[in-house]
Amino acid sequence: MQAVVVKPGFVVDVAEVPEPRCGPGDVVIAVRRVQLSVTECMLLAGADVALSDQLARRLEDGPLQFGGHEFAGEIIALGTAVDPEATGLRVGQRVTAVETLPCGTCAACRRSWAGACVAPAIIGFTRPGALAERVVVPASAVVPVPDGVSLSAAAAIQPLAGAVHAHAALDVRPGESVLVLGGGVMGLLGVAVARHGNAGLVALSTHSPRKLELGRRFGADALIDAGSDVLATALELTDGIGFDVVLETAGGSADVGLAGLSTVELAAQAVRRGGRIAMVSVLDAHAPLPTGLLRSKSVTLVHPRSGAGDYASGASVFEHSFGLVQRNLVDPDALITHTVPGLGAIHEAMDITQHKSRYGAINPAQMELS
Incomplete structure (x- = not known):
């Protein structure tokens, strides 16, 4: 499949990468909309911000998939341990996902303090994200997109x-x-x-x-x-x-x-x-x-660390945010000013996001995948 990769020297490109492996508790999502973030663009530019040292160290080992924690798409496969009745998840369902995932094994997680997890994974940062045709995430991180909410608004729900x-x-x-x-x-x-x-x-x-x-x-x-x-x-x-x-x-x-x-x-x-x-x-x-x-x-x-809030309650924060959109109290689509077609437009999307004033943009650029 096609995905955005970053190479040593912070060179950004689109390349063919292996299909993501779906574990028993995972869900495979076909990405339909993905929104860049200012943080991602700053990291890709080599700026000295949070996670920059970690990204630089990982690049020492060669190119890697990077970016895409604000997205929406459709489930195309469920892991063998994902029970549709228990989870409410099904193939064809429109979804997004909480980007910060507690490890589940550290002392904090064992004490049910997921917000204090010492080794959380972050979709698009420490594990492959949605700047790709498909992305795999744990079923526990998946948040259904309610009826009446557009995929563009769903891809923009993380900032809300x-x-x-x-x-x-x-x-x-x-x-x-x-x-x-x-x-x-x-x-x-x-x-x-x-x-x-x-x-x-x-x-x-x-x-x-x-x-x-x-x-x-x-x-x-x-x-x-x-x-x-x-x-x-x-x-x-x-x-x-x-x-x-x-x-x-x-x-x-x-x-x-x-x-x-x-x-x-x-x-x-x-x-x-x-x-x-x-x-x-x-x-x-x-x-x-x-x-x-x-x-x-x-x-x-x-200084809130994650748009998901406390990692354990991240899905509920997303669900509350979707409720604001459903009740017409907040309109994320009103802030989406620039959409580009496909992963091949990654450099255009990055330029818009990094120079929003020049383009008259409010929201970071979104990318629409077929």
Whole structure:
């Protein structure tokens, strides 16, 4: 079958690879839609972000399949131990999958602390992913796509699940004020989740007038031009106190159009004393943080590791996210601006995802497979 491979020197190509082996507890999925992620593109560019050292070491052994943890497709085979009645899975069913898989054998997993697993596998990173015609995943990771939800929306459900998980990690309470920094896909979905999670004042700060308007559509009460004095406006909106909660989504390498560390510093300034910050942006692996300011304000900082949330409850986070889509509370398709045909368009898809501002893209590029 055809799949995207990365070669030593971070050379990306499409090549013929062996068919994936289906174990007894696995499911084979024919990939129909796959969405790139900024993290994948940064890793493929050799950026110094999480997992970059691991990828570089693996490349020392030669080319490998890489990428594709946000996808949707159809089941084409069930492993011999997968009981359709017990699992609800069947051939022909539309599905996606949780990307982070606990090992099941470490001390944390044996104590039912799957979220603390010391050796989780990650679809598309540590095991072959869906930048391929077919992908094999454990049946336990499979999440059915509900009726009425498009495959394109299903391939984009992981970022929505990430926003849901971030708000859960922040413990956003009814009536609390929420400031979202960044109007990309994570920022806009963060606005929507805050609004439908019964937050009070929800504010969005971004540079793009188009994204500010989308922010209003997704539920923001206050729109702040990121080119203005954002901190002054944030304090004015909160009677000088600062926001209860800040969701920081824009930090990271300027090479892919992100804001460096400026939004991290702004988050620390704009949150109230005793408030909470979630950083879901992709910072450089050794990026410095304003720890002095965070400490002086007794700020709680969380950095959710996985869009699936706690690994053990990942499927339920995806299912909750699908429920938001089914009830027309969140529309992932509204953020999908660029779709390319087939795996052969991988370089075009990467360029769109790495330079979204240049292309006028909001969501990372999706690839449509026949």
